[in-house]
Amino acid sequence: MPLSEPVRVVRELTSHGYNADREAVTLLADAPDPDAAVARAVETAPDDVLTLTAEHVREALDDIHDADGADTDTPSDTASSPDTDAPPDTDDLDTTVSSGDETTGNPTRMTTSPAETKGDSFDRTVDEALREVDIAGDITGRSTGTGEYEDFVAVFRDRYERLSKKLRGRVNHRPTDALEQMSGGNDAAVVGMVNDIRSTASGHWLVELEDTNGTFPALVMKDRDIAELVDEMLLDEVVAVEGSLSSDGGIIFADNIHFPDVPRNHQVNTADRHVQAALVSDVHVGSQEFAGEAWSRFTSWLHTREAEHVEYLLIAGDMVEGVGVYPDQDEELDIVDIYEQYEAFSERLKEVPGDVEIVLIPGNHDAVRLAEPQPGFDEKLRDIMDVHDPHISGNPSTVTVEGVDVLMYHGVSIDEMVAELPEDKASYEKPHRAMYQLLKKRHVAPQFGGHMRVAPEEKDYLVIDDVPDVFHTGHVHKLGIGTYHNVRCINSGCWQKQTDFQKSVNIQPDVATAPILDLDTLEVTVRKFE
Structure with a gap:
């Protein structure tokens, strides 16, 4: 046979x-x-x-x-x-089998398949004239923040201005100081950054919104349908609230809450030819749990005829395990020198076919600053990882591959989403749902503090100004695939077997998974190599 x-x-x-x-x-x-x-x-x-x-x-x-x-x-x-007129699938199917579009009712099949990795090698033929890779939103070489108080004020002002523009056309916005001058009982709306959320003695919600002129409170009654939206709110995100002023004019009784969000009719871009990209993350070379044999099966598969259309490899952070990332990490390292870790990772890149275009962004285990946005690697590390002359960018970055905009973000803020939001909105088992929330908020790290470290810059590089066609993250070591308002969301799993820490918090990682994205249709096939 x-x-x-x-x-x-x-x-x-x-x-x-x-x-x-x-x-x-x-x-x-x-x-x-x-x-x-x-x-x-x-x-x-x-x-x-x-x-x-x-x-x-x-x-x-x-x-x-x-x-x-x-x-x-x-x-x-x-x-x-699929029947595009079918009703929406309101409950994701197992993401290792299929994923339904929860918001447009357009289910798209995604299958997991074994792949032959030996005995099927052939001479790849690639027309490099058809290749096209552009990168936007890269902080590398543009960092200006000094950590002064004024820098933080500037970045939050920039966040507010850019996100509020996406909301002002949807409500009859008034600045907070203008609301204070209005008579009670009038209709009113305000666009602001969430400054505080607290419950009243009666169980209602009081949301304090801040703009550049001051703060103003909005009361969300617990028996209103919009009360469940308060559970989705995070501090520091920008929202719009409309309703009516109380008789004394001191508070808005909320009737509607709006997020910046992605338009439901968002039209995605696709490539003009059948070409594929492999989306992976969290390789963690240097860890004792690095799945090296599985990685080699993956790279061997890339040399087969079955993978002949895979011309791009996008890696969303954590190339290596790092050193000193958490206490006693040295006890779990196979390679204890950070530069030797990157040299070993470079050797792993050599296994990839030489004609595959590679894009790399850093993660929280990589040798760059922890605060986001993270610049791309320094020159010494770039020299080490010069195999196939990869495109190296910051975290996050928007990588346009043959016309398809892929927002690449490592994904540390998913921890914040899981910690703060209801389980049906964000969980480690379904990380793509947390990604939906980030798109809804049009910001990859909406809440400052907690798990997040944010670097003050001249502008907020974490705002999602333009809606991507594909949103690619990693970090949580779980496979998750879905579609939100036509945006394909992919959390790509990992190449590191379960660590002692993951055992302690009962996380079973999805190891050796490689989502393969058809750039001409945005359909996904997940290949497993464990």
Whole structure:
């Protein structure tokens, strides 16, 4: 049996929106007529099953044998051509199988498939004239903050001005000092930065908003539908509240709350040809738990015909484990010198095909400042990581790949989202939902303090001015894929096995996962190499 047959079976299953365990793939590939076997397995799959098991495949093969020539035509492909008029999927499916667009009702199939990594190498042919990579929002070489109080004031003023512009057209905004002069009972609206949130003795919510002129309180009644939106609010984010002034004019009774958000009808860009990008993060070379063999299986796969369209590799931070990132970290290091860690990472990059375009941004384990925005690596580290002449940028950055805007952000603020928001809005098990919140707030790190370290700059580099087509993060070592207002959200897992710390907090990492993004359709296939 040629090694390419299992790969062909997997691709055929994927085209119908199905995954299969390894034994099931082997059974299908070993069948006398693999095409008929795949068709029968897909045709007889229960409606609620997306991963075919060996038991199901055996039953399908028995059906073929018993029918002795029964119709085995391949059924129509409904998974790859979803009904765009279908109602929204309001509860994400398992992100290792599929992900529904919670906000537009346009479900998109995403499958996890095993991949052949040996015996299928071929000579890649890439037309480099078709390549196009542009980077925007890079702080590298532009940092001006000195840490003075005035610098922090300047960055928050800039945040307010840019985000308030996205809200002023939606409400009849009045500055806080103008509200103080208005008569009670009038309709009123204010755009402000959330300065305080507290509950009243009656269980209502009092939200204090601040603009450049002062502060003004808004009361959100607990029995109003909008009360649940208070649970989504974070300090320091910019929102709009509209309602009516109290009789004494000292408070707004809130009727509506607006976030800067992404337009529901946002139109995404796609590439003009079929080309793919592998999105990975959190490699953690230097850790005793680095999944080196799995990484080599991944890079070997990149040399196969199955990966011939993968021309870009985007790595969203934490190339190495780092040194001194947390107490007693040296006891868990395989490489204790930071420069040797990067040299080892560079050796791992050499395994990637030489014609793959690589983009790197740092994370919180990398040898750059912890405060965000993080500049790209210094010249010494760039010289070490010069394999394939990668594009090195800061965290965050917007990387435009053949017309597709990919917002790359390592993702430390996801910790803040999980700590502050309800579980159905942000959790480590579904990190893409936290990414939805960041898009809704149009800021990758809306709350200052806590887990976040923010560097004051002449402007706020963490504001999401332009809506991306793809939002790519890492940091939390969990796979999460979804779509928010047509923006594809991908948290790409990791290449580090479970650490002692993760055991202590009961986090089971998604190791050796490589989401493969079709730049012409924005569909995703996750390859697992563990």
